[in-house]
Amino acid sequence: MTAQDNIDLVRQFIDDVWNNQNAENARQYLADDYVEHNPMGDFEGIDEFGTFWEMTLEAFPDNQIDIQETTGDGQMVAFHYMIQGTHKGNLGPLEPTNQKVKLDACFICRIKDGKIEESWYVFDQLSLNVQLGVIELPDYIQEMQEQMRTAGEQTEGEGPTSDRPRA
Numbered sequence: 645m646t647a648q649d650n651i652d653l654v655r656q657f658i659d660d661v662w663n664n665q666n667a668e669n670a671r672q673y674l675a676d677d678y679v680e681h682n683p684m685g686d687f688e689g690i691d692e693f694g695t696f697w698e699m700t701l702e703a704f705p706d707n708q709i710d711i712q713e714t715t716g717d718g719q720m721v722a723f724h725y726m727i728q729g730t731h732k733g734n735l736g737p738l739e740p741t742n743q744k745v746k747l748d749a750c751f752i753c754r755i756k757d758g759k760i761e762e763s764w765y766v767f768d769q770l771s772l773n774v775q776l777g778v779i780e781l782p783d784y785i786q787e788m789q790e791q792m793r794t795a796g797e798q799t800e801g802e803g804p805t806s807d808r809p810r811a
Contacts, residue, residue, distance in 0.1 A: 645718065645755065645758060646718070647716045647717045647718060647721075648716075650716045650717075650718070650719075650720075650721045650755045651714050651715075651716045651721055653673065653721075653755060653758065653759075653760070654673075654714075654716075654721045654723065654751070654753060654755075654760065655711065655714070656673065657670075657673035657674075657760060658709050658711065658723075658725075658751075660672075660673070661673065661697070662697075662707065662709050663708055663709055665701060667694050667697045667698070670690055670693060670694065670697070671690055673759060673760055674690050674693060674759060674760050675756060675757070675759040675760065675761040676689070676690065677689065677761070678690055678693060678759075678760060678761060678762070678763075679761075679762045679763075680692075680693060680696070680762075680763045680764075680765060681762075681763065681764045681765070682696070682765045683765075683766065683767065683769055684696065699735075699736075702733040702734065703729075703731060703732070703733045703734060703735035703740075704729030704730065704731060704732070704733070704735075704745075705729075705730075705732055705733065706728075706729050706730050706732075707727065707728070707729040708727070708728050708729065709725050709726070709727055709749075710725055710726045710727075710728070711723055711724075711725045712724045712725050712726060719754055719755055719756070720752065720753070720754055720755070721752070721753050721755060722750065722751070722752045723750065723751045723752075724748070724749075724750050725748075725749055725750075725751065726746060726747065726748060726749070727745075727746070727747045727749050727767065728744070728745065728746045728747075729744070729745060730742065730743070730744050730745075731743050731744075731745060731776055735776075738776065738778065741776050741777055743775055743776050743777060744775075745771075745772055745775040745776065746775070747767050747768045747771055747772055747775075748767070748768045748771070749765070749766065749767040749768070750764075750765075750766045750767075751763060751764070751765050751766075752764045
C-alpha cells in the first residue's frame with residue numbers, strides 16, 4: 645500500500661468507527677491481533693478495542709474527531725486531531741458532569757496487509773481533567789498562561805521584554 649492508501653485507511657477508520665459510531669465495522673480496519681497503546685492501558689484484540697470504544701461513547705455520546713494534520717509512509721501513519729464531546733455518561737467512577745470538552749490528541753499506527761495492526765493513542769489528560777472539573781491547574785501554570793497571554797497582546801512596536809530573540 646502507498647502512504648496515501650494508509651492515510652486514507654486510518655481516516656476511514658476514524659470516520660466510520662468513531663465519528664459515525666459503527667464499532668461493528670472495526671474488523672474491516674483492524675487486524676485480528678490488533679494492539680492499542682493508550683493512556684488507559686494496552687488493549688489487545690478487537691474485542692478489547694470494542695470495550696474501550698463502548699466505554700468512551702457511553703461517557704461522551706457525541707464524541708467527534710476532527711483531523712488536523714496527517715503524515716505517513718508505507719507502514720506508519722500519524723494524525724494530530726481534536727476530540728470534542730459532552731460528558732453525559734460515567735467515565736469509570738466519574739459520574740456525568742455535562743461539561744463539553746475539547747482535547748488535542750495524536751494517533752500513530754502501524755499498517756500491515758491493509759489493516760491497522762498496532763497503534764499508539766495519546767491525548768491531553770490534564771486538559772480533560774481540568775475541563776471536567778476534576779482538578780484545577782496549579783497556580784504556577786495559571787500564572788505562566790497569563791504571562792503568555794499578556795506577552796502575546798504586546799503590540800509589534802513594543803518588542804520583546806528581554807534581549808533573547810523571539811520566535
